[in-house]
Amino acid sequence: MSASSLxxxxxxxxxxxxxxxxxxxxxxxxxxxxxQKWSFDGAFxxxxxxxxxxxxxxxxxxxxxxxGMRSLTYNDLSGIGMSQKAxxxxxxxxxxxxPADEDGQPTTRPGTPDDHxxxxxxxxxxxxxxxxxxAPPDQSRLALIKPHGADWLYxxxxxYRMPPPPGAPMVPGKFYNEWADGHLIGMPPxxxxxxxxxxxxxxxxxxxxxxxxxxxxVWASDPHRNARHHIGKGVxxxxxxxxxxxxxxxxxxxxxxxxx
Ligand code: HEC
Numbered sequence: 001m002s003a004s005s006l007x008x009x010x011x012x013x014x015x016x017x018x019x020x021x022x023x024x025x026x027x028x029x030x031x032x033x034x035x036q037k038w039s040f041d042g043a044f045x046x047x048x049x050x051x052x053x054x055x056x057x058x059x060x061x062x063x064x065x066x067x068g069m070r071s072l073t074y075n076d077l078s079g080i081g082m083s084q085k086a087x088x089x090x091x092x093x094x095x096x097x098x099p100a101d102e103d104g105q106p107t108t109r110p111g112t113p114d115d116h117x118x119x120x121x122x123x124x125x126x127x128x129x130x131x132x133x134x135a136p137p138d139q140s141r142l143a144l145i146k147p148h149g150a151d152w153l154y155x156x157x158x159x160y161r162m163p164p165p166p167g168a169p170m171v172p173g174k175f176y177n178e179w180a181d182g183h184l185i186g187m188p189p190x191x192x193x194x195x196x197x198x199x200x201x202x203x204x205x206x207x208x209x210x211x212x213x214x215x216x217x218v219w220a221s222d223p224h225r226n227a228r229h230h231i232g233k234g235v236x237x238x239x240x241x242x243x244x245x246x247x248x249x250x251x252x253x254x255x256x257x258x259x260x
Pocket of ligand 1: 059063065136137156157188190213
């Protein structure tokens with residue numbers, strides 16, 4: 001092997017080793033958001049329905065003015081315990097583009113429970129034009145795009161600092177948030193104390209709204225988790241009963257054999 005090819009190999013191995021060491025180091029630069037206690041934590045966790053319903057109020061009154069949520073239909077809200085009547089009334093209160101009338105003019109029609117959540121903007125391009133260049137991302141999967149989804153959402157929604165700390169970068173049209181990439185985000189702080197009224201009388205602090213809407217967004221990214229965890233519990237119970245039966249059986253058979 002020539003000296004130069006040996007050198008190439010050594011430098012390649014060193015480079016790979018360096019990359020392996022550097023990768024975890026750069027991941028460690030973004031600290032994990034503080035862990036919150038969530039009703040849906042763990043293999044058998046179940047969403048707290050009251051929190052989901054409050055979270056929907058926050059989504060519907062605040063977030064949905066800018067963010068769409070295309071993967072959900074109004075009917076899916078039965079999964080957070082909304083009655084069929086409430087769902088129909090809610091869908092009915094939204095206006096969707098209808099067929100053109102006989103003069104070819106655009107019309108609107110009230111929504112139905114089968115409609116997907118109404119998007120605030122006609123297209124991403126229209127959204128970006130309205131929002132200073134960046135379209136608000138669809139919220140259907142928001143809880144999944146970041147590691148520690150719910151913890152990060154909560155930290156992010158409660159992470160605005162006004163005024164920003166001394167020495168923080170200032171960019172017109174951007175807001176300082178401790179948990180945004182580069183600490184700057186084009187979304188104005190969406191939550192204010194008392195910004196919504198919860199029908200169940202819970203006090204609508206920023207923290208409470210952040211907690212409830214994060215719960216709602218995690219549910220929205222996986223609306224069938226409660227049902228799945230329910231089935232999971234049933235399966236585990238069934239296996240335990242089966243195990244006990246097998247054990248009793250084994251004892252019985254061995255007793256007979258021992259007796260002989
Ligand atoms: C006034 C419009 C507006 C409202 C209201 C709004 N957002 Fe946003 N949101 C935006 C825009 C614009 C962006 C993209 C900003 C960017 O990338 O700089 C965004 C981005 C986000 C992101 C992604 C951040 C990231 O770092 O990727 C999350 C999460 C988010 N919004 C959650 C919410 C939640 C939850 C609500 C309701 C409580 C809400 N938003 C209300 C406009 C809005």
